[in-house]
């Protein structure tokens with residue numbers, strides 16, 4: 313094993329790895345996840361959360377699916393029960409953080425500029441600028457984007473993917489990488505279902521199952537306070553599960569982390 | 581697009597391998613990409629030369645190896661091929677499956693140009 317670069321060399325495969333390909337050259341077998349540096353940083357972030365018993369969630373969706381509206385309704389509902397904090401990721405503006413702060417909740421805004429996703433380093437910088445003492449739940453609102461946020465582990469324990477009923481029920485089939493990463497799928501803006509006759513919540517759920525994803529599907533409207541109880545109950549339950557894990561020195565990685573990487577390594 | 585971020589991560593990793601093995605440069609880089617990794621191989625192929633300019637892998641050939649999607653069924657244990665948005669078992673139709681291949685984004689291997697003295701030592 314080569315410690316510095318972390319390549320998977322063992323005495324057994326060394327002869328394969330260092331097979332000379334031509335005079336003066338060498339082929340090195342590495343077998344390392346390309347995003348390993350991000351993943352290492354994410355692991356460190358998770359340690360920050362676990363040390364404090366914080367449950368961290370990553371909210372992902374298309375732009376405008378209702379992530380901030382859901383947070384506003386959630387924070388208001390939980391304000392006497394838990395201490396929450398929010399990290400907001402947006403390409404531009406502090407608008408979403410301002411909406412959260414208006415509720416008296418700590419919010420740190422990450423303005424990504426051109427980057428269309430948050431990564432573990434950006435989140436780590438934010439963590440060190442926040443006061444995490446006494447925080448029970450940290451919500452990270454990712455940049456509105458159904459593509460790349462799914463590839464970057466931030467250190468969260470759970471991914472929550474929102475799909476608003478105005479977007480079409482086949483989104484999970486069109487964006488499988490994103491929806492495969494969901495630990496919970498929220499169908500949002502259900503108050504609009506009455507006027508949108510072509511969105512079938514059952515179909516959306518069936519598309520999610522086709523991705524071999526067992527995540528719970530909750531239907532809600534943050535604006536009309538419909539279906540919020542199931543979501544809040546899920547949050548309470550997940551916080552209790554996180555506290556039990558922390559007690560036993562365990563943690564949880566979100567569905568975003570392909571456990572396949574481990575498998576490939578073992579079989580490679 | 582995040583393929584640039586992925587290209588930069590690749591360059592950092594290959595740079596580590598070059599330094600670790602005290603090589604002059606990388607001549608060939610092999611990356612294995614599954615369709616479910618969320619990285620478009622063509623975009624990564626375009627981003628790599630831009631990100632590698634001026635580095636010790638600037639002229640390296642980037643081999644992008646496509647990985648097939650394979651799932652193992654938790655119900656009947658069959659290992660079958662699947663597609664991006666239908667990761668169900670092809671044998672029994674159950675959706676309780678696990679990805680065996682298809683979500684990887686791996687730096688597989690790097691070919692290095694080493695100094696003659698180092699090579700003769702191997």
Ligand SMILES: Nc1nc2c(ncn2[C@@H]2O[C@H](COP(=O)(O)OP(=O)(O)OP(=O)(O)O)[C@@H](O)[C@H]2O)c(=O)[nH]1
Pocket residue numbers: 373374375376377378379380381382408455456457500501502503504532533534535536
């Ligand atoms: N009818 C209805 N509209 C909603 C609901 N939730 C959010 N909206 C509206 O949808 C729009 C976008 O909501 P946001 O909460 O800002 O969405 P977002 O996902 O945070 O958006 P970005 O951060 O820009 O990606 C706003 O006009 C909201 O008022 C809902 O439950 N019902």
Ligand SMILES: [Mg+2]
Pocket residue numbers: 379380381408453
């Ligand atoms: Mg928002």
Ligand SMILES: [Zn+2]
Pocket residue numbers: 314317318319321340597600
């Ligand atoms: Zn090495």
Ligand SMILES: [Zn+2]
Pocket residue numbers: 427428429460461581582
């Ligand atoms: Zn991105």
Ligand SMILES: [Zn+2]
Pocket residue numbers: 356360436
């Ligand atoms: Zn730290």
Ligand SMILES: [Zn+2]
Pocket residue numbers: 653654655656657658669670671672673674
């Ligand atoms: Zn089966």
